[in-house]
Amino acid sequence: MDSIERLTEFFRQFPGIGPRQARRFVYFLLTRDREYVKGLMESVEKVRQSVSICTSCFRFFTKEKASIHAGVFSSSSICQICSDTSRDTSLRMIVAKDADLEAVEKSHSYHGLYFVLGGNIPILEKNPEQKVRLRELNKLMESVGNRASEDKNNEPKKLKEIILSFSTNSEGEHTTLTIKQILEPFAEANGFKVSILGRGLSTGAELEYSDGNTISEALKNRS
Amino acid sequence: MDSIERLTEFFRQFPGIGPRQARRFVYFLLTRDREYVKGLMESVEKVRQSVSICTSCFRFFTKEKASIHAGVFSSSSICQICSDTSRDTSLRMIVAKDADLEAVEKSHSYHGLYFVLGGNIPILEKNPEQKVRLRELNKLMESVGNRASEDKNNEPKKLKEIILSFSTNSEGEHTTLTIKQILEPFAEANGFKVSILGRGLSTGAELEYSDGNTISEALKNRS
Amino acid sequence: MDSIERLTEFFRQFPGIGPRQARRFVYFLLTRDREYVKGLMESVEKVRQSVSICTSCFRFFTKEKASIHAGVFSSSSICQICSDTSRDTSLRMIVAKDADLEAVEKSHSYHGLYFVLGGNIPILEKNPEQKVRLRELNKLMESVGNRASEDKNNEPKKLKEIILSFSTNSEGEHTTLTIKQILEPFAEANGFKVSILGRGLSTGAELEYSDGNTISEALKNRS
Amino acid sequence: MDSIERLTEFFRQFPGIGPRQARRFVYFLLTRDREYVKGLMESVEKVRQSVSICTSCFRFFTKEKASIHAGVFSSSSICQICSDTSRDTSLRMIVAKDADLEAVEKSHSYHGLYFVLGGNIPILEKNPEQKVRLRELNKLMESVGNRASEDKNNEPKKLKEIILSFSTNSEGEHTTLTIKQILEPFAEANGFKVSILGRGLSTGAELEYSDGNTISEALKNRS
Numbered sequence: 001m002d003s004i005e006r007l008t009e010f011f012r013q014f015p016g017i018g019p020r021q022a023r024r025f026v027y028f029l030l031t032r033d034r035e036y037v038k039g040l041m042e043s044v045e046k047v048r049q050s051v052s053i054c055t056s057c058f059r060f061f062t063k064e065k066a067s068i069h070a071g072v073f074s075s076s077s078i079c080q081i082c083s084d085t086s087r088d089t090s091l092r093m094i095v096a097k098d099a100d101l102e103a104v105e106k107s108h109s110y111h112g113l114y115f116v117l118g119g120n121i122p123i124l125e126k127n128p129e130q131k132v133r134l135r136e137l138n139k140l141m142e143s144v145g146n147r148a149s150e151d152k153n154n155e156p157k158k159l160k161e162i163i164l165s166f167s168t169n170s171e172g173e174h175t176t177l178t179i180k181q182i183l184e185p186f187a188e189a190n191g192f193k194v195s196i197l198g199r200g201l202s203t204g205a206e207l208e209y210s211d212g213n214t215i216s217e218a219l220k221n222r223s
Numbered sequence: 224m225d226s227i228e229r230l231t232e233f234f235r236q237f238p239g240i241g242p243r244q245a246r247r248f249v250y251f252l253l254t255r256d257r258e259y260v261k262g263l264m265e266s267v268e269k270v271r272q273s274v275s276i277c278t279s280c281f282r283f284f285t286k287e288k289a290s291i292h293a294g295v296f297s298s299s300s301i302c303q304i305c306s307d308t309s310r311d312t313s314l315r316m317i318v319a320k321d322a323d324l325e326a327v328e329k330s331h332s333y334h335g336l337y338f339v340l341g342g343n344i345p346i347l348e349k350n351p352e353q354k355v356r357l358r359e360l361n362k363l364m365e366s367v368g369n370r371a372s373e374d375k376n377n378e379p380k381k382l383k384e385i386i387l388s389f390s391t392n393s394e395g396e397h398t399t400l401t402i403k404q405i406l407e408p409f410a411e412a413n414g415f416k417v418s419i420l421g422r423g424l425s426t427g428a429e430l431e432y433s434d435g436n437t438i439s440e441a442l443k444n445r446s
Numbered sequence: 447m448d449s450i451e452r453l454t455e456f457f458r459q460f461p462g463i464g465p466r467q468a469r470r471f472v473y474f475l476l477t478r479d480r481e482y483v484k485g486l487m488e489s490v491e492k493v494r495q496s497v498s499i500c501t502s503c504f505r506f507f508t509k510e511k512a513s514i515h516a517g518v519f520s521s522s523s524i525c526q527i528c529s530d531t532s533r534d535t536s537l538r539m540i541v542a543k544d545a546d547l548e549a550v551e552k553s554h555s556y557h558g559l560y561f562v563l564g565g566n567i568p569i570l571e572k573n574p575e576q577k578v579r580l581r582e583l584n585k586l587m588e589s590v591g592n593r594a595s596e597d598k599n600n601e602p603k604k605l606k607e608i609i610l611s612f613s614t615n616s617e618g619e620h621t622t623l624t625i626k627q628i629l630e631p632f633a634e635a636n637g638f639k640v641s642i643l644g645r646g647l648s649t650g651a652e653l654e655y656s657d658g659n660t661i662s663e664a665l666k667n668r669s
Numbered sequence: 670m671d672s673i674e675r676l677t678e679f680f681r682q683f684p685g686i687g688p689r690q691a692r693r694f695v696y697f698l699l700t701r702d703r704e705y706v707k708g709l710m711e712s713v714e715k716v717r718q719s720v721s722i723c724t725s726c727f728r729f730f731t732k733e734k735a736s737i738h739a740g741v742f743s744s745s746s747i748c749q750i751c752s753d754t755s756r757d758t759s760l761r762m763i764v765a766k767d768a769d770l771e772a773v774e775k776s777h778s779y780h781g782l783y784f785v786l787g788g789n790i791p792i793l794e795k796n797p798e799q800k801v802r803l804r805e806l807n808k809l810m811e812s813v814g815n816r817a818s819e820d821k822n823n824e825p826k827k828l829k830e831i832i833l834s835f836s837t838n839s840e841g842e843h844t845t846l847t848i849k850q851i852l853e854p855f856a857e858a859n860g861f862k863v864s865i866l867g868r869g870l871s872t873g874a875e876l877e878y879s880d881g882n883t884i885s886e887a888l889k890n891r892s
Contacts, residue, residue, distance in 0.1 A: 043675050103431050198422070208390075237471055
């Protein structure tokens, strides 16, 4: 396998990229000037160096910004959102992945904290804790209990609600149910609520073409 | 224009049919045997004769069935749903068109009565009452008031709620707002509620690809 | 099954129409005024009455026009194309169906006569002559031989070429091969050519995305 | 702009990649292990180092392979195809870009040499020679004339034909016409042919849905 094919193979592993487009990426890089490729490489390096995972919500974030943000460099293990004192620390939203978190941020409708699970829980998965951050979630729940976290990274003085925000496809629903079960005992013990995103008609939906399940959920959630 | 072109023109007016498919319909009819075409024609005739508009909910329904259903032929101006004594007459859902009503029926999640408005209210429409059944809606509201309807076609003894079930595209939203304004005085006067279908994530939705508006509605309606 | 469902079933048999759109057709007809439906019905009747199959090329055509065209009513069993003395009767193109014939006419690139086979020959079909007009094709070939046709419907004094114009999908290719075999003896006996539409790049094709077969055909047919 | 956004911007410039997928690429890289990213970076470096442009046909090729192929390292400025003595050097196909060349190679229907123009000639382009390899093409044509090339990289002893293989969209057609004009004097002077890929029905095409232009080309190229 020559270097063109080798690089094509690398690009084929990119999300949603087939062999043909992977090959086009290679030619694209070959026709770019040295500067572009140098910039791309440095940018990849920079991301790997500067981006770390927030020890509080487990989202990816860029250190430098966080340090500027949080002022002190020591706190650079906490992301901008978690270290943003203006956010409502009594709310915690659990999402599957960073892209979901960003979609929620773009909606400007949520101002609490997050917890990135690291994916959906595969149905029939024997060891889900090896696929997603169940241990970290348990730790967070315990910290909620014994308030140990309080003085550390601004953990909620009092957690009021955990919002489960997963996709409504089968894997997402399975994840919602599983996480709900895991959280219930903590919720009772610490008196916080576990809620789920509302189901119903999405923006632009046509009633005629909506599935029965969506219609019945929309009916239940009518207001 | 010869007869093939003339018939093509007729089929072009069918919903969602372009010139090419319209022409294919003509050839399709030409290659069918006499019986099929005869059956089709009779079937169209039959629909026009047997189908009438329910004087209570204004949906299309087939008389014969209604008469069988309601037992007495006199009541054949009332559709099967409106004459079904097992339905909850304290609920009335307003939909734009029959296809929407059927989508709701298919969901098996609603057992009240309906009111078919006859379409969405076009934005900037000067005389909406000429496009949709606003006069009929007003009559219904008055009848709710003066109970006149009571002994006639089983109109709700007491109307508890009117559910506005319109699409969530711009025309549908406009229709929802307009109808809500029309209904409010009656709602106050007669003590019934006006509700709207819940907004949120539809079945199978992926959070990452949901628009901000849908996410913020889903957050509002979280439970 | 009530009359709405019955008519829906009829529409479902229309080419490319699913249950949902079939139902929409029914509601569409119900919301049309009497005149439209009357016009539609008459138009269907008219097509059935006025359209007949040309005894020479077997395409559908509207009689009245032909009679006007051909002047004498007796010749109304021959379509406008076959009775058009300006067309080159030494060329005969065999197509699967009327829609293909029309696509060729729209291209304004062919001025010979046609023969509508009535469909492609299904692969593995035991009795193709029951599916398509193989007997009629044989008759035409014989008439070419014994010139019997000459004085009747203006059959070519001398047939120079038969062009096989079938789709290039598997069924179309199978049809091309089968018809070619059938025609060869006649071609040799009567000294006419049997040709096939050129293969190659279609208009707007991008070389990068063209399949290998198309490219190799385009190379063979380079000029 | 932080490092995640910066890398996103780089990926957005990749062919056919929008902002959302670009961002997903970044997260993809963040979730890969160190080895994958290291491998990717090295692979990009390797491609940039090892891939050069063939001085004969101007396609991209990987040096090492060529040297193995051609045996002598000195010849590493000539690609595998140009240095493949089994190819028919009397044929030269001009394509717009490497991806087109590969599509032709995949078809296994051509065994001559190539010339990669470097793109289509934009319509209304004032200085096409700044966009594509017109100077190089002219050089090649001159070399064909004065046989200078003969002993160097195995240039055809006698060039018999140049095949113009461009897409059949408007830019491709424009390029074909322009290149044809440029080549004609050389063709006359040196007695080689300039041909164009055959136009007609592509594999799987349905006659009914083929545009008039394709049908008329298919008719012209019938055989």
